[in-house]
Amino acid sequence: MTIEHTTSEWHARAKALRYATGHFIDGEHVDALAKGRFTVTNPATLEPLCEVAAGTAADVDRAVAAGRRAFASGVWRRMAPRDRLGILSRYAQLIEKHAERFALLDTLCMGKPIRDMLAVDVPQAVQTFAYFAELCDKVDGAVTATAADAFHYILREPLGVVGCIVPWNYPLLMAAWKVAPALAAGNSVVLKPAEQSPLSGLLMAELFIEAGGPAGVFNVVNGLGEAAGAALALHADVNKIAFTGSTEIGKLMLTYAGKSNLKRVSLECGGKSPQIFLADLENLDRAVNYAINGIFGNMGEVCNAGSRLLIDKPIAPAFVERFVELGREAYRPGDPLDPQTNLGPLVTAGHRARVVSYIERGRSEGARVEFGGDVPALGGSYVNPTLFSGVDNRMTIAREEIFGPVAAAIEVDGLDEAIRVANDSIYGLAAAVWTQDLRSAHRAVRDLEAGVIWVNCFDHGDMTQPFGGYKQSGQGRDKCLESLLSYTQTKSAWIHLGD
Numbered sequence: 001m002t003i004e005h006t007t008s009e010w011h012a013r014a015k016a017l018r019y020a021t022g023h024f025i026d027g028e029h030v031d032a033l034a035k036g037r038f039t040v041t042n043p044a045t046l047e048p049l050c051e052v053a054a055g056t057a058a059d060v061d062r063a064v065a066a067g068r069r070a071f072a073s074g075v076w077r078r079m080a081p082r083d084r085l086g087i088l089s090r091y092a093q094l095i096e097k098h099a100e101r102f103a104l105l106d107t108l109c110m111g112k113p114i115r116d117m118l119a120v121d122v123p124q125a126v127q128t129f130a131y132f133a134e135l136c137d138k139v140d141g142a143v144t145a146t147a148a149d150a151f152h153y154i155l156r157e158p159l160g161v162v163g164c165i166v167p168w169n170y171p172l173l174m175a176a177w178k179v180a181p182a183l184a185a186g187n188s189v190v191l192k193p194a195e196q197s198p199l200s201g202l203l204m205a206e207l208f209i210e211a212g213g214p215a216g217v218f219n220v221v222n223g224l225g226e227a228a229g230a231a232l233a234l235h236a237d238v239n240k241i242a243f244t245g246s247t248e249i250g251k252l253m254l255t256y257a258g259k260s261n262l263k264r265v266s267l268e269c270g271g272k273s274p275q276i277f278l279a280d281l282e283n284l285d286r287a288v289n290y291a292i293n294g295i296f297g298n299m300g301e302v303c304n305a306g307s308r309l310l311i312d313k314p315i316a317p318a319f320v321e322r323f324v325e326l327g328r329e330a331y332r333p334g335d336p337l338d339p340q341t342n343l344g345p346l347v348t349a350g351h352r353a354r355v356v357s358y359i360e361r362g363r364s365e366g367a368r369v370e371f372g373g374d375v376p377a378l379g380g381s382y383v384n385p386t387l388f389s390g391v392d393n394r395m396t397i398a399r400e401e402i403f404g405p406v407a408a409a410i411e412v413d414g415l416d417e418a419i420r421v422a423n424d425s426i427y428g429l430a431a432a433v434w435t436q437d438l439r440s441a442h443r444a445v446r447d448l449e450a451g452v453i454w455v456n457c458f459d460h461g462d463m464t465q466p467f468g469g470y471k472q473s474g475q476g477r478d479k480c481l482e483s484l485l486s487y488t489q490t491k492s493a494w495i496h497l498g499d
């Protein structure tokens with residue numbers, strides 16, 4: 001997706017941008033019932049951007065009630081699937097048409113380079129809606145093999161009202177991964193965007209109505225996690241929570257479900273993804289470039305970021321040397337509205353402080369800073385891309401999710417040790433192996449404990465690929481048909497044909 005503007009044109013467009021800052025309930029932009037507001041700060045300048053409605057349990061009640069009414073009326077779930085398909089396809093086109101607005105909204109809130117919004121987030125969100133739109137009339141029930149005195153069929157039905165709680169690192173795209181399959185399956189949705197990036201969700205919901213979607217089917221409640229998020233996850237009339245965010249809050253979602261109505265919960269949580277580089281890999285520079293992009297892309301604020309580089313002993317010195325040569329200058333912090341910038345600020349000053357404290361921890365535990373390790377003299381919440389070498393997998397920087405542009409290079413002795421170290425983590429979202437040996441590749445695929453394994457690449461995929469974690473990286477899968485089915489439940493109809 002290309003939209004050509006200069007930096008000053010992007011700034012002018014950002015200044016002229018008009019956007020809603022409330023909730024979106026029952027087809028309308030509304031304010032919070034208690035009138036509370038919270039401030040969103042632009043991380044590139046650390047200046048306030050806007051004040052947004054701070055939702056409380058009362059707002060959540062209102063949105064869930066709207067979703068429930070729409071569901072009960074059948075206006076969406078009983079619509080002919082082909083018609084639902086038509087509306088969601090139009091919706092995908094409308095998101096594409098408004099690419100520039102979406103790109104600006106997320107960039108202003110969370111600092112992502114505008115070029116990444118246009119190259120990744122917006123086109124992939126469009127694809128997500130197009131893919132799930134196409135599945136609307138392709139989900140079948142079944143007739144099972146029974147004895148002659150019975151006829152048994154299985155229906156697939158939507159769940160009801162689905163609460164989607166999403167993070168700030170890909171605000172539009174993470175919302176799309178939840179909202180699109182939930183809507184395609186015929187559910188009503190209440191979306192709770194992250195408080196750092198609350199604006200693009202409102203535009204999404206508004207465009208759903210423009211595409212022909214019925215009011216009340218797609219609602220948005222903004223607010224803080226512990227207020228609006230908790231109220232949604234604890235709500236007794238919500239049938240499922242689809243959550244993407246940290247493992248810590250993911251665990252809370254399970255307790256909320258247990259404390260309320262045993263609602264279903266799907267969790268896409270954190271990661272500490274290993275990339276294994278074996279001595280027989282084909283092309284060192286290609287592998288190193290993937291390693292650089294895998295940890296510095298999106299400021300390292302990526303759930304599947306390749307944050308642990310497990311490098312086979314014979315190539316370890318050359319790998320680190322090349323990473324330093326190619327990686328030191330590959331990502332330069334800059335104004336996210338400059339179309340040349342590939343490294344924006346971290347999402348907030350608080351998050352930067354957290355990342356910096358991990359860097360300090362890496363140093364104090366004995367890892368070596370090859371480059372970076374400091375913050376640039378820019379106004380926003382920036383951190384310089386950082387490579388640590390000499391890392392031991394027991395160090396904090398190898399165990400905890402830093403969620404910043406910080407790579408940890410760990411030397412390993414062959415495939416067996418690499419797999420052991422890779423799996424020595426509470427996380428299991430993604431992993432990669434680089435090798436020319438077919439046996440090593442398949443052994444790694446079989447033995448690595450992660451939901452997604454890449455061989456001789458990193459972060460490749462399309463909508464058919466299930467995306468989700470093993471272990472504490474979560475449960476459930478985004479994208480793919482399996483995701484759509486997770487927003488449905490089966491109903492068995494047993495018909496007695498005998499006397």
Ligand code: NAD
Nearest residue numbers: 166167168193194225226229230245246249268269270303
């Ligand atoms: P977070 O867990 O702090 O917040 C995620 C969402 O949960 C936000 O909307 C927040 O408002 C809400 N929330 C926070 N506290 C809550 C509470 N007590 N009750 C209910 N809701 C609450 O995560 P974050 O900092 O926004 O995002 C970063 C995390 O997301 C990282 O751990 C990252 O790995 C993860 N992530 C995972 C995936 C994936 O697909 N596995 C994708 C993107 C991000």
